[in-house]
Amino acid sequence: MTAMSLPPHLGDGHDPLAGLDSLRQEVRAFVAEERKAGSITFGQQTWTTFDREFSRRCAERGYIAMTWPREHGGHERSAAERYVVCEELLAAGAPLGSHWIADRQSGPQILRHGTEAVRKSILPRIAAGECTFGIGMSEPDSGSDLSSIRTRAERVDGGYTLHGRKVWTTNAQHADYLIVLCRTEQKGENRYAGLSQFVVPLDDPKVSVRPLVNLAGVHELNEVLFDGNFVPAENLLGEGGDGWKLVTEELGFERSGPDRILSTMGVLTIMAQAAGRNPDRHDAAAIGRLLARVVSIRALSVAISGRLSAGLPVTGMATAMKDMGTTLEQEIPEVARRMLDIVPAATGAPFEAALATAILNAPCFSLRGGTREILKGIIARELGLR
């Protein structure tokens, strides 16, 4: 078995999600309540849509920080249980934007690499649904070429001061913290050396957040400017200087989850509904091709989550899953458009709006979390191309 192959006979035949039906039913009952209350609307973007009240209600049910230790506000449940809860909420279109980034990557990053002080002060607030995180990686001149970032941290008494700019930070206007990747040493021969990650509080007059309105006219993305704001030394993640290793690890967590398959699940649901119980062969095949993809890519995502729990390497596999999953997310509205007699309209009826939302958001699926081209390069390397 290589880093990019899982021949069936070499696996253990174990279904990581077996036996979790009652948990699924519990989440579905919660979703049904929330639908009735109007907090889950049809076809909306799910993990970028900000709704802190919704996150608080998720927290009350123990749906945030599920796998973390109890001493940090977690629930010590399994990765499989978390997977089930997440995919149920995502498939339903729940607004997870207030806690998603913190729960998926920032919290786990603090848990693994944060100081005790930071863990104690922040993790329980994430678990309670009270604390929003943003990602501070990209910069105006550093997109895919992440190691070329220029934001820098200068050593001062008791900590650091930050200078620089981050862009494309989703929900920064609501966020309490960003995990910021910056230079702590001058760029030398090894471009990946001398980078560090910090947990940076945004409630600071020397930090400013500006909107970057997207093509759908929605304000989710932001530019964040750091003008000498102080960050205490205890907010450093890891050893300092090992930021590249940390950020790579963080992206691994970011790439293999159900959030990379289900962004347009609502549109597939519309297609199954509209084709009726006895579709003609053309409609059946069009839906079947997409559904086969959902089932198959999800099987990979589930297998990866099993490997993550077992401590097995997943870099190449997670990267492949994201590449294929996001391509599927983009394909679904394009097939729907041609099959359904619906004119997509953002302010139209629910089906029309769902289709419009999917089409307008589709370009970002294969940009966020690493562009398609960067992903394919990583996969090629894992495959042994030199």
Next chain:
Amino acid sequence: MLEETAARILERNAQAPILRNAILEAGLLLALAGEDAGGLGVSYREASAIAYRWGQAAAPLPIVEMLVAAPLAVLAGFDATAATYSAGLGVNDLLPSSVPVFDEAQTAFVVTLETSGANLHTGTIGGAAAESLAHEPMAALGASRKIDADPVAVERIAVGGILLQAAEMLGAMSTVIDIATDHANTRQQFGRPLGKFQAIQHMLSDAASERLIAEAAVGAALAGIDRGTATRLDWLAAKAQAARAATVIAANAHQVMGAIGFTDEHHLHRFTKRLWAWRDRWGAQGWCEAEIGRIGCAAGGDGLWSAIVDRAAA
């Protein structure tokens, strides 16, 4: 164990009749027959190792048909140890027009798969039919009759055949990817290895990703039928994805290999032609996709998600 035995046999034997004797002696042909019928009674996931190795080596003999024929023979009341059987799958109540054969084949066990349930037929091996895209010898079915057998048991074996065919395809895909990757790393153009070009990297990346998804889907379906939890959607999706992956992998490998891969002399076509042929054997891709769509539509908007994720308890 099974996998090592299969690998050892394939290493030493290349000719069909000798290969048949070797797998007969090693007991591999009866892997799926129960122990009371003289077989090994292994799980489908374990048996998939044999099909995988076969595909990886582009070995002669229709191994999927031979493996599946054994438990079908037992159901039909035949002596499973005879090793003179082939098998096939038809859909929508139609018998397949031909089945793959080998010199000693005398009888075929053919399953017709319905929307729910399955029927078993047995027939004599008739005259030669048009060979497959991969030059596999095929024969028409001679006189056939329907066998009165438990439809649930028949369907389970037919689904096993579908997934073993997919596993054999995974084996062939792995060799195709190895051949193309090796070529990309060694062949130089414009003063550097082909693999340094981003366009080449992306084609091979897509090939590897498609294989990985197929492996995960086939693996989940195999384990699911062994446990008794797999849904119709699971195994149809696994075969549809194997076919889709085969298409991308064969196309991209040929593109990376250039003209040399298009020659009779180069061995790439021994694998890609099998992939092209097997996409539509044991569940044609178009049929799988339409069936999957019908399952999704029957579930409707409210039931679609449940159809994807909910499973009966093992």
